[in-house]
Amino acid sequence: MLEVKSLTKRYGQFEAVTSVDFALEPGEIMGFIGSNGAGKTTTIKMLATLLEPTHGTALLNGRPLDGNDLEIRKQIGYMPDFFGLYEDIKVWEYLDMFATLYGVEVNDRPRVIDEVLELTDLGFKKQAFARSLSRGMQQRLCLARCLVHNPTMLLLDEPASGLDPRARAELKELIGELGRMGKIVIVSSHILPELADFSTVVGIIERGQMLAFGKVNDVVRSLTPAKKIQVKLLDRGAEASMFLHSKEHVSGTQFLNPNEFRFDFTGTLEDQHALLKAMIDAGFPIIEFMDEEADLEDLFMQVTKGALN
Amino acid sequence: MSFIENIVNRIPNKPMFFEVRQQLRRSSLESATGGSNKLGSIIGVIILLLIVGSNLIMSARYIQVGYLMFILPVLATFLLPAMVSPVIAGEFQRRSLEQLLAAPLSSLDIVKGKALRAVVPVLMMLAVVFLMILLIGVGKIFQGHEPENGVVSPFISLPVSTILFFVWSYFVTGLTVFISSVTKSTSAALLASVGILVGLVFVVPAIIIPLSTVVFGPTVIGYLAAMHPAGMVAFAVLRDNSPEPISLPAVIAILVVSNCIYLAFGTLFLNLSAKKLGTYRKTGFEN
Numbered sequence: 096m097l098e099v100k101s102l103t104k105r106y107g108q109f110e111a112v113t114s115v116d117f118a119l120e121p122g123e124i125m126g127f128i129g130s131n132g133a134g135k136t137t138t139i140k141m142l143a144t145l146l147e148p149t150h151g152t153a154l155l156n157g158r159p160l161d162g163n164d165l166e167i168r169k170q171i172g173y174m175p176d177f178f179g180l181y182e183d184i185k186v187w188e189y190l191d192m193f194a195t196l197y198g199v200e201v202n203d204r205p206r207v208i209d210e211v212l213e214l215t216d217l218g219f220k221k222q223a224f225a226r227s228l229s230r231g232m233q234q235r236l237c238l239a240r241c242l243v244h245n246p247t248m249l250l251l252d253e254p255a256s257g258l259d260p261r262a263r264a265e266l267k268e269l270i271g272e273l274g275r276m277g278k279i280v281i282v283s284s285h286i287l288p289e290l291a292d293f294s295t296v297v298g299i300i301e302r303g304q305m306l307a308f309g310k311v312n313d314v315v316r317s318l319t320p321a322k323k324i325q326v327k328l329l330d331r332g333a334e335a336s337m338f339l340h341s342k343e344h345v346s347g348t349q350f351l352n353p354n355e356f357r358f359d360f361t362g363t364l365e366d367q368h369a370l371l372k373a374m375i376d377a378g379f380p381i382i383e384f385m386d387e388e389a390d391l392e393d394l395f396m397q398v399t400k401g402a403l404n
Numbered sequence: 405m406s407f408i409e410n411i412v413n414r415i416p417n418k419p420m421f422f423e424v425r426q427q428l429r430r431s432s433l434e435s436a437t438g439g440s441n442k443l444g445s446i447i448g449v450i451i452l453l454l455i456v457g458s459n460l461i462m463s464a465r466y467i468q469v470g471y472l473m474f475i476l477p478v479l480a481t482f483l484l485p486a487m488v489s490p491v492i493a494g495e496f497q498r499r500s501l502e503q504l505l506a507a508p509l510s511s512l513d514i515v516k517g518k519a520l521r522a523v524v525p526v527l528m529m530l531a532v533v534f535l536m537i538l539l540i541g542v543g544k545i546f547q548g549h550e551p552e553n554g555v556v557s558p559f560i561s562l563p564v565s566t567i568l569f570f571v572w573s574y575f576v577t578g579l580t581v582f583i584s585s586v587t588k589s590t591s592a593a594l595l596a597s598v599g600i601l602v603g604l605v606f607v608v609p610a611i612i613i614p615l616s617t618v619v620f621g622p623t624v625i626g627y628l629a630a631m632h633p634a635g636m637v638a639f640a641v642l643r644d645n646s647p648e649p650i651s652l653p654a655v656i657a658i659l660v661v662s663n664c665i666y667l668a669f670g671t672l673f674l675n676l677s678a679k680k681l682g683t684y685r686k687t688g689f690e691n
Contacts, residue, residue: 106688140688143506147686162685165508173506179498181426188426196422196507201413240503 096120097142097248097279101151104137104303111137113303114151119281119296121247124274126294127283128395134303135283136176139250142281143173155248155279169197172241176253176283180225186212186236187221190243197244211239215269231262238269248279255284267293299395307394314394321346321359323387324367328354329380338377342370357387422509423521457539464543475537476530476569477633480576481601483526488580489593491518492677496588505681512678519581519674523573534566568663572633575666576601578673585677605633633666 097119104112112134119125129135140146142153144162153160158167180189190208199207212218215235220228225236234254241249251270255263271293273280284290290297297314299307307314328335332354339345344362351357360367371384412425492515495501504514579600584593609632 137688145502145505145685146688165510168506168508171506173502175499175502177499178503179495179500181498181500184426188429192422192426193503193507195425196504196509198508 096154096156098154099142099151100153102138102141102148102153103150104134104141104146105149111303112141112148112300115300115303115305117298117305117308119279121277121279122274123295124270124280124282124293126290126297127281127300128285128290128297129283129300130285133285133300135285135300136252137303138300139173139252139281139283142248143171143250144168145173169244170247172244172246172249174237174241174249174251174254176256178237180233180236182226184225185221186217186223186225186228189225189236190240193240194243199244207243207245211242214242214272215239216265229262231258231265234258234262234266235269238266242273246278249273249281251280251282253284254282297394311394321361323357324360325351325357325383325385325387326355326374326381327383329382330354331379332356335374335379338374338379339370342373345370421520422513422517424517424524426521428524453535456536460536460539461543461546464540464547475533476565477572478605479530479533480526480569480573481605481633482598483529484523484573484576485580485594485597485601487526488519488522488577489584489597490590491515491522491581492585492681493588493590493593494584497590501681505684510678511681512675514681515581515585515674515677519577523577527573530569564659568633568659571663571666571670575633575670575673578670578677582673582677582680585680632662 099115099117102112102115103110115134115138117125127135127139137146141148142160144160144164144167147162155167155170158164158170160167160171184192187208190211191204194204194207195201208221209218212221215238217232217235217239220232220236225233228236234257238251238254241251254270255266258266270280270282274293274295282290282294291311294311296309297307297311298305299314307317309317326335326339332350332352336348336350336356336358339358340348344360344366345358346361347359349357360370362370371381374381374384409429412428415421415425415428492501495504495518505511509517576597580593580597583597583600584590587593587596
């Protein structure tokens with residue numbers, strides 16, 4: 096389990112990260128959202144023991160993430176937002192070097208290297224020079240490097256930046272798989288749709304402050320008392336809208352087309368059921384009546400609105 | 405498993421050797437030739453060594469072994485900065501240092517590992533020079549030359565100059581690594597370290613020693629000059645030719661003191677480099 100308590104980083108008068116708190120259980124994937132310069136990378140570097148916090152602590156399975164504790168680093172896999180590769184090193188040699196550094200036994204190394212290459216789908220590039228790989232493959236190689244020592248926690252800083260759509264999709268799948276393997280994964284990005292698919296929790300940081308943290312739907316619910324419901328009819332769209340507005344808990348209709356609109360609803364699930372039943376009883380030709388999925392982008396804009404103003 | 409990989413796997417599993425493994429793989433004939441002409445390459449190198457070696461032995465009577473001892477420290481002065489200056493600065497420029505700092509290695513382990521990798525090829529090159537000098541020495545013995553003929557026995561000069569060479573190399577490496585960790589730029593590190601070393605080896609003695617000789621006399625300055633990386637070799641090898649006889653204990657004391665000074669400074673610089681890396685954990689890389 097990762098517990099972060101009051102984590103703060105100050106550079107002179109400037110506070111890059113201000114008293115960040117959160118906790119993650121094994122298997123949880125946290126989408127760490129924030130605009131450029133919000134404090135994502137600083138927070139991740141503190142968790143990777145690459146930056147000493149000015150104040151606060153982070154505990155991984157009860158052990159402080161302290162830069163002087165070399166052993167704790169064996170539990171962390173850190174992938175920086177930008178990384179360089181050596182000119183004269185092959186894929187398997189690169190992994191072998193880091194396996195050695197992380198104390199993987201010499202007899203286990205070939206097996207471990209084959210396993211992480213298979214997981215990252217790079218087995219066919221084992222003998223290639225690392226610098227000759229495409230950007231997407233280099234990202235996967237870096238991820239493979241983070242996995243050679245089987246860490247408890249993975250810190251991935253902007254892992255999908257610069258990748259084409261296919262490489263992004265593959266990376267998403269891989270990160271999801273890592274979560275299923277029981278690892279704590281923190282993935283930062285300022286491109287929100289890429290986090291939405293696999294994050295089990297989100298943390299929204301802006302100007303160094305964690306504005307929201309929790310499961311995506313919980314965060315939405317805590318921030319927006321009204322949920323959005325989308326309705327699609329064969330016809331009589333305007334009439335249906337007026338009908339709904341005569342009911343309790345309904346407000347803010349927004350038409351997508353003449354027979355399709357969404358509205359804000361503040362009632363319970365029972366109220367929602369009653370509303371749908373009333374529409375059917377009134378004879379409206381309903382095709383769809385559904386909750387809109389929480390949209391990370393909307394959520395982010397809403398959460399950061401106050402901070403940005 | 406290949407021959408080289410067997411050797412690589414026998415290297416102790418200590419952090420400071422982490423890059424030497426890679427260096428060995430890259431330096432191996434198998435890597436250089438892609439594994440296809442390994443036998444041909446080995447035969448070629450052996451033939452080359454035989455030709456050069458036999459020529460050296462044949463012409464050994466005309467070469468003064470003692471003077472050849474100057475070559476090693478001077479070569480180290482110029483070769484080592486070229487190889488060592490990118491070790492930390494290159495990691496900054498390549499943006500690969502973070503990966504190492506995130507690994508379970510101390511800053512000193514990183515500095516030692518990087519330095520050792522850079523030094524290994526230079527030492528391999530200089531080992532060839534050393535082998536040539538050894539061949540000349542052996543050639544002289546075969547040709548009946550005695551130390552009293554003005555030629556110092558290679559059995560004395562070679563071990564002494566070897567120790568001096570390694571100690572001086574250690575100092576040069578430490579200094580260059582430190583400069584490399586401060587400048588964060590390979591070219592700046594190379595210029596700065598070569599500048600400082602040229603100043604230490606050539607400029608300072610050329611100005612200070614002649615001036616000091618007038619004030620203090622040749623004997624005192626002789627002792628001081630002996631602490632110079634090339635001067636101490638000359639001092640050890642040619643002491644019998646000095647105008648005032650110097651006792652053997654004095655020679656040994658001078659050599660020990662000067663070597664200790666170079667060792668201490670080399671160690672100090674390596675530790676300062678590690679400390680510098682440690683400060684990046686507090687301030688971040690961009691600062």
